[in-house]
Amino acid sequence: MAANNYRHALFCAIVTLIISFPILGFNLEAKGVNIELTGAKTSTIVAVILAAVAVFVFQAYRDSFMGLLGKLPKLNPLAGREPMEQSKRVKLESWVLTGIVVLALFWPFVVSRGSVDLATLVLIYIMLALGLNVVVGLAGLLDLGYVAFYAVGAYTFALLSQYTGISFWMALPIGALLAGLTGMILGFPVLRLRGDYLAIVTLGFGEIIRILLNNWTTLTGGPNGIGGIPEPTLFGMEFGRRIKEEGNTSFHETFGIAYSGEHKVIFLYLIALVLAVITALIIRRFMRMPVGRAWEALREDEIAARSLGLSRTAVKLSAFTIGAFFAGFAGTVFASKQGFISPESFVFLESAIILAIVVLGGMGSQLGVILAAIAVTILPELAREFSEYRMLIFGAAMVLMMVWRPQGLLPMRRIHITLNKQG
């Protein structure tokens, strides 16, 4: 047994060397037409060798490590505790959510402009993640092309404002409805596919949308994108220094305060906050409605749910459409925030990030998803030097979550009743 262990450990260590040394140990550099190969820094090579040694040690003494790990959770004070009572937990969750919202309301007035801008982005991601949470977390439909609906929302606003001069408030429902409609049209044929096929089809659809946006230059401007997207107005009051449109007044003149660029940023943030809260509340309602139960029933056991009379297409389609609708919502806000959009913002990676948020937060759990969206967007900003490792860490985190805790950091718990034990 022991010799076997060492052989396996040695094998693993060699594999570690093989997969890391050629890629990390040599750098390809283009020198004019030729390519030159340079050795990497000594520190990298030492790190590779250390990694191999670590793998060897871990694999060789795997059993004792696992034994140690098994003892560890006892150190955690929360481990042995009884699960919190249901009514208490629900109350706590809503208190936490309310607390976050209240905190978020005061946030922009105390921090710098850059932080408010970042917070707006976080809110957009929260909207997207809440929408995708309906599709992936509740209905169990893996949608890898979610960013396509986000793009539909953003481009709807951009194109309409370019050709018809529509305002943000008009574009918001139109963009969301159009995205929802796209979701419905796409969903209708594809939703009878099995889970993993559905994932690939949505991925293909997302790519098709992106390629179309990139190449239909006459309409979308291709890779150059569309600029000059107007900012939202408050009852006809603009936030710019000068008024762009006839009939509008400007915010700082109406209230007789000095012009400041911050007003606009804060206003946009507040709009995003309100929309995110609305999104969360609507989806929360849906979760408690029969249709929400039907999503979960179908996710848990399709055959049983169908035999109880649920229409598979109708239920899945509703989840898909609602998810797409909120993506369109977020897309409109995004277009307005950036003032400029291009297909670059709607690549597959974006879908993957949103999916990572939903997976990390705990599929189905709203609070978890919101916290994960905040963490995923803010952490890379806090640790700037790590920002290039961001996607590397996301990828690894997704794998580790699936291996260790597929239910997510804050898993969703249904409201349920347990019978008291007899006697």
Add this chain to the structure above:
Amino acid sequence: MQDLLYFSQQLINGLTIGSAYALIAIGYTMVYGIIGMINFAHGEIYMIGAYTALIAITGLTALGLAWLPLILIVALLCAMIVSSSMGWAVERVAYRPVRGRHRLIPLISAIGMSIFLQNYVHLAQGSRNIGFPALIEGGFNFSADGAFEMSLSYMQITIFVTTLVCMTALSLFISRSRTGRACRAVSQDLGMASLLGIDTNRIISATFIIGASLAAVAGLLLGMYYGSIDPLFGFIAGLKAFTAAVLGGIGSIPGAMLGGLILGVSESMTSGYLSGEYKDVVSFGLLILILLFKPTGLLGKPEVEKI
């Protein structure tokens, strides 16, 4: 005559790309056939193969090796070793612990792995695309009145021949060898095969290794054919190869070969007669249509859902 030459040119280009797609598609189809999951990270394994091959070629040239076939063979071996180790490691780390869970869990794990590998190469080698030296140059030219020339380059011939050799070797391996027989048994019924004494974990690892080494071959060939590589180039190629696998009927090895060729030809016909920008749209559209109307593909067996 002119039109015919143009058509044959597109056909040759399509078959070249298609046979390389088929090599990648084998990895998807074998893994799906055995454990029923989409190995989303397979495209990245192929990309890593291409990078390793380029590193090996550059290194060998710098060492003063001049004999081309030797360089290519050594590079090919390096790429195959690194890629198959990667395939093995990915399966061990990301797929084995989640095997047998709900369908979406391995898929999400695979997506995570794919993002991880993409960024691993991105961080190690930079995100810019790097030129792949055209080692095999020249070819045959056919022309009609000197107007339009149809060419069949040596590179294309190399791709055909290598693919043919790999496919033959794979078919022989699957049909004759002991491991190959075990592979077929496991793909028919995993539980039964393991009851009959087949080490299914080993067979699954073997599947990943075979798929990854074929992907590495494709990586070297396509890297040379396209003339440049970057960390993202596995993603689209992986999707295309997956389309090819589905087109031919996922789980079926001859299906993957057929699907690859059909996909390659339809893609080059699109860029030849319509527009190069929309060739990806055509292949993804094809994928969606097949999945909608004939999810079992051309050569696949229908899947019966048991209650």
